[in-house]
Amino acid sequence: MISNERTPHYGRRPYEGQVHQQAPRPFVQEDTLKNAEVQIERKFFTISLKENPRGRFLRITEDTGGKRNTIIVPTTGLADFSRIVSEMAKAADEMPAPAKAPAPEDDSDTFGNR
DSSP, rough: OOOOGOTTTTTTTTTTOOOOOOOOOOOOOOOEEEEEEETTTEEEEEEEEEEETTEEEEEEEEOOOTTTEEEEGGGGGGHHHHHHHHHHHHHHHHSSOOOOOOSOOOTTOOHHHH
């Protein structure tokens, strides 16, 4: 038996002959209060202020070449979130640009024998 073929301590391999399906989440009505979109380089961001029965929240969706990632920030945390993003933007503006590596003078000497 190969080491990665050991039978797990609970008696069977995970997913062996099993189909795991989660129950679909129930639909929750969301109302869009405000919406904005911005494209930065190859990324397209959609920022939406929404509301549902649980409360208000900010949904930030990043769309890059067909892949989508979303974060949701409850409005109770928007002030902190905004403060931190502002601090990061300020720090990025204040930091010097990274230095580029110097280009090699002569590519024919790859062993450093000069």
